Amino acid sequence: MQLIELSVFWTIITDSAAWLFFHLAISIFTLHLPKHFFLTANFLYRTREWEAEGQFWQTHFNVKKYAKIIPEGSRILGSGFYKRRLKHKETTYLETFILETKRAELTHWLSILPSFLFFLWNPAWAGWVMVSYALLFNIPIIIVQRYNRPRLEKILARKKNSHSKIQ
Template identity: 30%
Template sequence: MTTPLSPLMALLTSILGWLLWSGVVGALANRLPLPWLARSRVLWQRPWPESLQSYERRWAIRRWKPWLPDAGNALPNGVAKASLVGRDRRNLERLVLETRRAELVHLALWPFWIATALWLPPLGVLINLGFATLFNLPCLWVQRYNRLRLQQLLGRP
């Protein structure tokens, strides 16, 4: 039987785990080729209707979206979304692909809370589930919202 971690060690190991996992996921996502992101995938299509208005009304996304950080350029060859501000078709299409990359990152980050069950008691795992959801779900919503806005600008569904 293993000795339970002190609260400080549980916190530190969770922080370190999240940082390491974020680095691994970010590095792998950064290597995904643009043509792969451009292909039509089930991941990008929702079985329910999505609209800009639903994100704006239901989630008030325009109110809090500017407060989220952009880690797109945290890794070498990464792309900060603010750097793609041109409204020409090429930049807008590239930004659509970057929203897909960011969505994949946040989908891949979220399940790390399950790994915390290896060293944390159930309450610690639940806290990590809450953390994972609180920090990834809004980012997913923003990526989907931004993609809808960009596709509207590009004149396609």
Template identity: 30%
Template sequence: MLRLVMPEAVTVVVDVLAWGVLHAATGYAAHRLGAERLAEDGWLLRARRFEARGTWYRRRLRLHRWKDRVPEAGDLFRGGVSKRQLPSYDVAGLQLFVQETRRAELAHWWAMACGPLFVLWNPPVAAVLLVAYGVVVNLPFILIQRYNRFRTQAVIERRRR
């Protein structure tokens, strides 16, 4: 396999810059998604049986205890929506929040999926570490978005009844 060879110091700088650019690019791409693309959970976003509408995250991961301690950048780009608090408590506000959790989850899945690119210019051990970094950095945010979406969807269902 063809691998770009750079001095070690340059490789480290390229790795740091690449992760920064990839996170910004995937975040911006998700920010640009239209509401129609985020109206429903697709294959990747749909609930899995083991998640039990979010209770798995609470019981097994104690997600409710640490989720508010991680950074939130939903309003980083103009027109974005922060997920620190609900836009409003009516059904429309809750639906907007659900839509934004889908957007954020996709952004983190996309960023994590960029990890294998680091194989192109890093030695095998470094590439594995950089892919692992992508998983470790993005997976907590994916879990938080899923947990919040399932909880909010349950509230929407109760309000509609």
């Protein structure tokens, strides 16, 4: 329900500024969340059985094909953890990588929520365009995290298992 009427020019300016603000604010907020916030396996980050350890996302959404064109958030913000590719397989690095996939997933789920605020100053059709934009921009990135995390967890589990057998 549109409460504020703006000209087309000011609506575009307001929409652009609002998205810039929401994207940056949410990214900075989640970047500053303490690591312990992501250590528990809560309902959001838990891999579901139907995801088949992430393979569901490759089979149905061809993640490997489009993941390469998604901008790396750490490069955009100038800080954070680089998740474009696995650099090595050290335990602490893998644990950090897994934690950062959770941070990225939370960031993009939260980035969808403000889209409904755009109905306050946009006509209904434009509000739905904003919701569509939020979904189209964020869901692919969430899918990449949900694809990568179980694969990383599997590597980490194998590494820990082989390390415990040695001792």
